[in-house]
Amino acid sequence: MARRGISGLFLSGTLMAFLGSILLAWRHHIDPNYLHIGTLFLLQNLGMLVAPVLAAPLLRKRGIRFVMTLACVLACCAMLLLAAFSPPSPFYWQLIGLFLVGLGAGLLNTSVFHAISSVYHLNPAATLTLAGALYGLGAMTCALFVAGTFFVYNVASVLILLALLPAFAAVVYYRAKLPDEPIVQQVTWTRALQDFRSPAAILFALLLFFQSGSEGALAGWLALFLTQRLGASPVTSLFLLALYWFALLTGRVAAQWLLPRVRHARLLALATLAPMFACVVLFSTNNLFGATVGVLLAGGGFSVILPLVVEKIGDRFPYFHPGFFSGIFSIASTGSLLAPASLGYLAHFYGVGVVMGLPLAGSIMVVFLIILIMLEARLSSPRKA
Numbered sequence: 001m002a003r004r005g006i007s008g009l010f011l012s013g014t015l016m017a018f019l020g021s022i023l024l025a026w027r028h029h030i031d032p033n034y035l036h037i038g039t040l041f042l043l044q045n046l047g048m049l050v051a052p053v054l055a056a057p058l059l060r061k062r063g064i065r066f067v068m069t070l071a072c073v074l075a076c077c078a079m080l081l082l083a084a085f086s087p088p089s090p091f092y093w094q095l096i097g098l099f100l101v102g103l104g105a106g107l108l109n110t111s112v113f114h115a116i117s118s119v120y121h122l123n124p125a126a127t128l129t130l131a132g133a134l135y136g137l138g139a140m141t142c143a144l145f146v147a148g149t150f151f152v153y154n155v156a157s158v159l160i161l162l163a164l165l166p167a168f169a170a171v172v173y174y175r176a177k178l179p180d181e182p183i184v185q186q187v188t189w190t191r192a193l194q195d196f197r198s199p200a201a202i203l204f205a206l207l208l209f210f211q212s213g214s215e216g217a218l219a220g221w222l223a224l225f226l227t228q229r230l231g232a233s234p235v236t237s238l239f240l241l242a243l244y245w246f247a248l249l250t251g252r253v254a255a256q257w258l259l260p261r262v263r264h265a266r267l268l269a270l271a272t273l274a275p276m277f278a279c280v281v282l283f284s285t286n287n288l289f290g291a292t293v294g295v296l297l298a299g300g301g302f303s304v305i306l307p308l309v310v311e312k313i314g315d316r317f318p319y320f321h322p323g324f325f326s327g328i329f330s331i332a333s334t335g336s337l338l339a340p341a342s343l344g345y346l347a348h349f350y351g352v353g354v355v356m357g358l359p360l361a362g363s364i365m366v367v368f369l370i371i372l373i374m375l376e377a378r379l380s381s382p383r384k385a
Helices: 002-006 008-025 034-062 064-084 091-115 117-122 124-148 155-175 189-197 199-230 234-258 264-284 288-316 328-336 338-350 354-380
Strands: none
Touching (some): 002 124, 008 034, 008 124, 008 234, 034 064, 064 091, 199 264, 199 288, 234 288, 264 288, 288 354
């Protein structure tokens, strides 16, 4: 049951990396409209935010299998809709399609983490590592697929082929043996509001906000940025985007090996400084070698921060579950989804160079918040006799 459930994160990664990959196929690198791009990200994120609200009653009434199947059907319909109404079709069709993509991904995420909750409580570290690896593998596959078919098929054909993956997954999940009822109770709003009384919870929430926002903003805009600033071909930029996802994937797997062997303070310092240096390199480089180094540093640094933060949160707040909208952490996760969308509006006024400015500012905030969390932990711990 858990194996079937966690496999949904591969499809979720594909859906979440879809817009960052398909922008070049829609020729936004030739005639960019940053306001439109930002709105596309905004509608995808809106679908992600609506999904947990719909998922809760559906999980109670229809069960995990139904929700996972529904998510795959919505994703398949979204791909087919976008295949029929890609640019230069009216813009509102792409908005509807991206909303359905986000809704499908959100429903899938919620149902998957309900399906694997029993395994998560047995071994949180291993479960999160596997979940992150599957998510990253799905995102990397999406970028590689679009790159490999860029000059082979037209956009409609690429999207129809992408629609086959959620269609196949819908059949698999419909026939799978999954529990009829969700097996985890989410934290109540009363408990969620109590989190605001804890300075540590607020600091952790802000840390997750800036970390996740920086990581997602770079993933959504990297290919478009490299094509416009560096003059790289769309295929090359998409391969570098796939390399970014590969660095995230391998880094999160390597982090589980490093955590018990390397001092966490030293590991965290390297992980926070690497993305800052990467953003400077990507902004200033004029060749593919510099871009490759920057992509590897950014992906490797971002990949280590999240396991370290989740481990600290688990120590301070045992009820926290990274797969659910629980407590103040739900607000942090929700807010961070707005980062790729906000880049579109900022780029409209300040140019595409701001794509590196926002992750850089986010990384600086992460360093600042880590220092505050360490100070708060020291001040709140009981003094030794």
